Structures are given as C-alpha cells and as structure tokens.
Amino acid sequence: KAGVTQTPRYLIKTRGQQVTLSCSPISGHRSVSWYQQTPGQGLQFLFEYFSETQRNKGNFPGRFSGRQFSNSRSEMNVSTLELGDSALYLCASSPSGGESEQFFGPGTRLTVL
Amino acid sequence: QKEVEQDPGPLSVPEGAIVSLNCTYSNSAFQYFMWYRQYSRKGPELLMYTYSSGNKEDGRFTAQVDKSSKYISLFIRDSQPSDSATYLCAMRTFTGANSKLTFGKGITLSVRP
Numbered sequence: 001k002a003g004v005t006q007t008p009r010y011l012i013k014t015r016g017q018q019v020t021l022s023c024s025p026i027s028g029h030r031s032v033s034w035y036q037q038t039p040g041q042g043l044q045f046l047f048e049y050f051s052e053t054q055r056n057k058g059n060f061p062g063r064f065s066g067r068q069f070s071n072s073r074s075e076m077n078v079s080t081l082e083l084g085d086s087a088l089y090l091c092a093s094s095p096s097g098g099e100s101e102q103f104f105g106p107g108t109r110l111t112v113l
Numbered sequence: 114q115k116e117v118e119q120d121p122g123p124l125s126v127p128e129g130a131i132v133s134l135n136c137t138y139s140n141s142a143f144q145y146f147m148w149y150r151q152y153s154r155k156g157p158e159l160l161m162y163t164y165s166s167g168n169k170e171d172g173r174f175t176a177q178v179d180k181s182s183k184y185i186s187l188f189i190r191d192s193q194p195s196d197s198a199t200y201l202c203a204m205r206t207f208t209g210a211n212s213k214l215t216f217g218k219g220i221t222l223s224v225r226p
Contacts, residue, residue, distance in 0.1 A: 004156070033213075033214075035216075041218070042119075042201070042216055042217065042218030042219055043157070043201060043203075043216035043218075043219070044216075045213050045214060045215070048213065056212075056213050058213075090156050090157070092156070101147075101159045101162065102159075102214065104156030104157050104158065105156050106154070106155055106156050107155075107156055
C-alpha cells in the first residue's frame with residue numbers, strides 16, 4: 001500500500017505571496033490532518049478534514065485554509081505569506097480520524113523570503 | 114503553561130546506553146499517549162501508544178504512563194546508532210470526532226557508535 005504523499009517537497013516563496021500544498025492520503029483513509037512543524041513551536045495542529053468537511057481546527061489565523069476532495073485528497077492554502085510561515089508542513093491520514101495512529105507524509109518544506 | 118512539555122535536548126549517548134525520554138502534561142482529558150520517531154527529512158512514525166497507566170514493552174522500547182502524576186516516559190534499552198532521531202510524545206483526548214493530537218516539541222537523540 002502506498003504511503004501518504006505530499007507535493008511539492010520543497011517550496012520557496014516571498015512575503016505576500018500565496019501557496020497551495022497537496023496531500024494524497026493512504027488509499028481508503030478518509031481523514032486528513034495538517035500540521036506545521038518549526039524548531040521553536042514543534043508540531044502544531046492546523047486542521048482536520050473528513051469526508052470533505054473540516055472537522056477540527058487549531059489556533060491558526062484565517063490565512064491558513066484547506067479543503068478536501070471527494071477522493072480524500074487534500075490541499076492546504078496559505079495566503080499573504082509571512083516570514084514566520086517558514087516551516088515543514090506535514091499531513092497525516094487515518095481511516096476515520098480519532099484513531100490512535102495517524103500516518104504521516106514526508107512533509108513540504110516551505111521557505112518564505 | 115503548554116498542555117504538553119517535553120524535556121529539551123539534544124541528547125547524546127554512547128551505543129548500548131539506556132535512554133530515558135520524558136514528557137509531562139496538564140490536560141487531564143488526555144486519554145491516549147503516543148511516542149513518535151522522526152528521522153531527518155521524514156515525517157513522524159508511530160513507535161508506541163498506550164491508554165492506561167503502567168508499562169508497555171515492545172522489543173527494546175518501553176512506554177510508561179503515570180496518569181496520577183501526569184507524565185509519560187519512553188525507555189530505549191541497548192541503544193543503537195540507528196535510534197538517532199527526534200522523538201516526539203503525543204497525546205489525544207477522546208471526544209470522538211473532535212479528538213486531536215497534541216505533540217511535545219520533540220527531543221533529538223544521537224547515539225554515538
């Protein structure tokens with residue numbers, strides 16, 4: 001079974017731009033969660049999607065948004081990028097969410113200049 | 114106070130040493146306790162999870178939970194250079210669809226040959 005895939009793996013943007021990251025979950029998994037990982041704050045929960053609906057949300061500004069498609073693939077968008085948005089963005093999938101195990105992708109490394 | 118606090122690192126030990134990694138938490142609603150391992154340029158992978166106080170063993174790894182004192186530990190026996198990675202504790206409340214994972218900041222372990 002293929003694992004969670006994320007594209008692109010690396011991205012460089014400038015302040016003020018917007019970016020869209022993509023995540024393909026493991027086949028059959030309907031829950032996709034997004035996290036931001038930085039050295040200073042660690043792994044922080046952004047949001048979770050299940051069956052095309054946002055089910056949980058972390059404490060991030062509205063510039064961070066996401067969506068999920070009918071095939072469970074998910075995208076995350078960050079608008080008006082700031083230097084502090086530089087981070088590793090990870091997505092994780094699970095069959096229905098709430099399970100003890102989520103399977104993480106390799107992440108997208110975003111650098112904002 | 115953050116919900117989950119993890120001992121800061123980095124930690125460097127010689128091969129064969131016993132490693133002890135610790136986290137404390139403040140939210141009594143946490144019911145599931147996990148340890149993830151993250152190698153460089155990879156997403157986190159689940160090492161162990163438990164939901165009850167006490168010890169759970171898996172090969173060279175032992176996860177310990179003390180709910181009364183609100184701390185969890187991961188012990189690694191006979192540590193190997195291949196154990197060099199970042200270790201993250203994670204905890205989950207269980208409110209069904211509204212459950213989410215909260216992570217510690219992680220500690221980087223280096224096992225010297």
